[in-house]
Amino acid sequence: MAKKYHFEIPDKNISKKEINKNAFGESVPRDNYSEHGLSLKSSKELFKEHEFRKKDLQVLSDIFLQISTLDDLKIKNHSSKFENLGFKLISTIPDNQSIGNFKINNEKFQEFETKLDEYIYTEENKYKTYFAPIENIKPIPDETKVVSINLESTEKYNIIINFFSGLKSNEIFSLEKLLNSEFHDRDLEYSFCNISNKIVSVKSYLNGEEIKNILNEFNSIKDIQLNLDYYVTNCIKGDSINHDIIISPPSSSSAICIFDSGITTQGPIIPSFVRHRINSYLPYGTISPQYSHGTFVASRCIFGDNIEYQISQKKLDPYCYVIDVPVFGIDGSGNLIGMNDFDLSKVITEVIESLHTEIKVYNLSLGSPFSLTDNYRSHLANTLDILSKEYDVLFVVSSGNILSSLGQYPDEHFTHPNARIGSPAESLLSLTVGSIAKFDFESSVSKRDHISPFSRIGPGTDGGLKPELVTHGGNLVSPYVLAPFSRIATCGFFDDGISLAYDNGTSFSSPLVSRYSQMLFDYYPFANTNLVKALLIHFSEKREIFEDFDFDYKFTGFGEPNINKTIYADNSATYLYQGNLDLDNYDYVKFNIPHQFVNDQESKLKLKITIVYNPEVDINSPTEYSQTRLSVKLVKNTGRGHREISLSDSNNYFRQWSPILQFEKTFSRNFIDGEWEVALRLYTRGIIDPNYTQSYAIVIEVIDVTGKINVYDEIKNDQTLHYNSYENLANDINYA
Incomplete structure (x- = not known):
């Protein structure tokens, strides 16, 4: 039967119609505008006394501060008035809508001071529409900038210091020089990172007192957060692969880039499909890649989910090639050494900048073991979003694994806070992939086509949908244990290159979506990332959760992609x-x-x-x-x-x-x-x-x-x- 193909909507089918825009605003009365202005002037002078001595204001054109309105007002409703005074709203406070963080240019601040005097001393209280909503002006409190860190502790924290985005490139250069001098004078080690002039950050090991000292010297610090560590696991070796197997040529000459623990160099099969190895990013202290996890992931990108069946038929059908970027390794004692939030972000940025014109799909089967909280985004998730937008590439990220039972299954287990996704699965523009079971038996925890018991769930940190998709990642045996040699586990290649391997996890469902994504980029060579994501999501089939549970996107997202229907x-x-x-x-x-x-x-x-x-x-x-x-x-x-x-x-x-x-x-x-x-x-x-x-x-x-x-x-x-x-x-x- 002849193949049928989807229809292209021609440009002539698109009409543009002008939008009729209307704007409204509130006015705020004051009993005495002049007295109100004098109060603002007092808080403004206190702000200058506290902040204008900070070193970064010598090299930056913007000043960062906090403005509050009356308690019953939403600051967003008045931000346009503040813009007339030179203030640009950059963030609001989740639990208090009357407070916002703003920035203002140096020259605009001087104009603001002049306007404030006119507001106070003119008979008509000039600019009162703009000033009246302001209740207070003050520095952004240090305690709102520090996440999960005790500033009174003498313990050294592995931290990331993030600066507000929007700095100019010449200002970032000057800020880096200033930071170098500051950390050198204090005899502190640090590493600086600038991602696309949008994410400017520093990694260091500091105690509470040292963190407070840095906060006292820099006005432009947005937040200071812990530098998360990422992890991968080892898979279990299975049967050897017979030598008489036939390996077909790959269907595509394209490649998927894999950030993982390295892809084996052994055996006649897997190395043939590794187009390029970038070994320059192995963590400090390692002597070689770890190979086990990365080989398993790569084999599922190359050969898909039915590797055991292909082996039984004595014929392997590869789809594409892979590019190997090991970011986990082992030391001399065989211990796994991984990367942290900061270093992994730098590595991925450098690789994307180098490969984005050639490679569209990047697989990240890795994650932090800690569940995320509302409105928190990791350094790495921010990085993935910036790179996705700038280079139109697709990151496929695993949702993460629940490592142990969290209570009675499934109710207590999946309602526990630790069942929520971990970094970097919160990345807004990445495709996050959870796991479903494809095989079951009497003692297995989950049923066929139901969510895997270990698969972390949403929502995302903004309350939105995560994960978007699910594919086969395995199952567990009651009460909550791995059964590696049973059919309920997933199958891949072991790091000796000549054996099968077995494991469970969202790490092994993600490669299937990476594979599907690459197929669509190949099939639709004109497609941007939006279209590839739209096709995968649109033609996904909903998967079950549990009996007596209402359907909720946070478990299995839009479902399992049907790659046949996407094409x-x-x-x-x-x-x-x-x-x-x-x-x-x-x-x-x-x-x-x-x-x-x-x-x-x-x-x-x-x-x-x-x-x-x-x-x-x-x-x-x-x-x-x-x-x-x-x-x-x-x-x-x-x-x-x-x-x-x-x-x-x-x-x-x-x-x-x-x-x-x-x-x-x-x-x-x-x-x-x-x-x-x-x-x-x-x-x-x-x-x-x-x-x-x-x-x-x-x-x-x-x-x-x-x-x-x-x-x-x-x-x-x-x-x-x-x-x-x-x-x-x-x-x-x-x-x-």
Whole structure:
């Protein structure tokens, strides 16, 4: 049977319509504006006395401070007034909406002082609209900058000092010189890192008193957090592989980059598919890569999930190559030595800067053993988001493993705080992958196609959906133990290169999504990362949680990707489009419903629509991290023209500021065939560029629920329509 391919929505099907914008604001009364101004002047002078002696203000053009309003006011509602005084809101306080952190340029601060005097001393209290909401101006408190550190402790902490983003490149250079002098004078070791002029940070080992001294000298410190360590595990050796096995040529010449413990150099199989080894990043104190975990992960990127079956058939079918970047090693005693948050971020940045034009998919089957809390993002997660946006690459990250039972399964186990994802799985723009079981027996903890008992769950640190996807990562035996040689474990290659290996974990589900992602980049060579993510998410099939549990995205996300459906169409019609939204116009994306839905009264129309975009992120603002969001409207064709319809009763995932939107809507009447539309609008926060555009990808699937209408053929054979089939643009690959 001939293969069917998805449809491309042509640019002529996209219309832009201007947005009518209205703005409103509150005014704040004061009993005596002049007295209020004198109070502000007093707090301003105290601020200057405390902060203007700090060393970094000698080389930076911005000053960082905290402004509060009256307790019953939301500071965000008045930020536009503060902008008229030169203050730019950079973050809000999660548990107090009347407080915000701001920055102001040196010159603007002097203008602010002049305006403040005019507010106090002019008869009409000039600028009172702007000043009246301000209750206090003060330094950002040190205690709000320090995370999980006791400043009174004499213990040395492995820390990362993060500076506010938005510094100019010449200022970063001057700041680095200043930091070098500061740490040298105090006889302290440190390491400096600048990632894309957006993440500026220092790693050091300091006690509480030393941390306080640094805070006293630098106004631009955003926060100081513990430098997390990352870990991987060893897998268990299985049977030897017979020498008579046939190895097919790889289906693709592409490669997936793997940051892990190293890929074996032994045996005739795995090394043949390692295109390049970058061994220069092994941690200090190691004598070689660890090989066990990384080889297992790489084998699943190359050969997929059914390695045992391929071995039994005496034929291995590789898909692609891999690039090996070992970031875990062993010392002379065989102990595992890994990397921390800071060092791993530097390594990944350097590799992406070098490889991004050639390599699109990067697998991170690693993580911190500690669960995350609301509004916290690790240094590494921030780094992955910055690099994802800047270089349009895709990071595939494991959700992490629950290492022991957390209580009665599943209720107490999965409601425990330690069941939540760990770093760097909170990365907003990465694909986070959890695990499901594919095999079970009487004593196994989980059932087939249910969440694996060890798979960490969401939500993300912003309350959004994590993990997005799940694939096979194994199962456990009751009460909560590994059964490595039973069929419920996952299979890969051992580090001797000639044996199978067995293990369980989200580390081994992630490579399957990396493999699928690479297939889509190969098949759709024009695709950006948004489209690849949208296809994987759209064509994922929901997976079960447990009996008596209501479905919740935080367990298994959108489900398990069906790679076949991402590439080839069935009887439904799927439209794909990649576009860019500006701030002034709606994008109306047009698609068609075939006439057969009107002719066949027993048919039932269903639309499934997935939208993925890659927002700018603001590492200064953990509560407002994503800087863009999209609103969506569906416009159907009726006998009386086009009409917008409500999506509130649809099966949907809509969360403001989330980079993924999805809804399903079913229709049985009150519509006609022909041209329908999806209307998209861009909103931003913290982005001041009026010319900013947001790239997005949209997948629109038209389905007959009854299965009577071959929707694909109806669209394909309609001579009045002009949709391109991707068979003319895509590379026909072997995706098995």
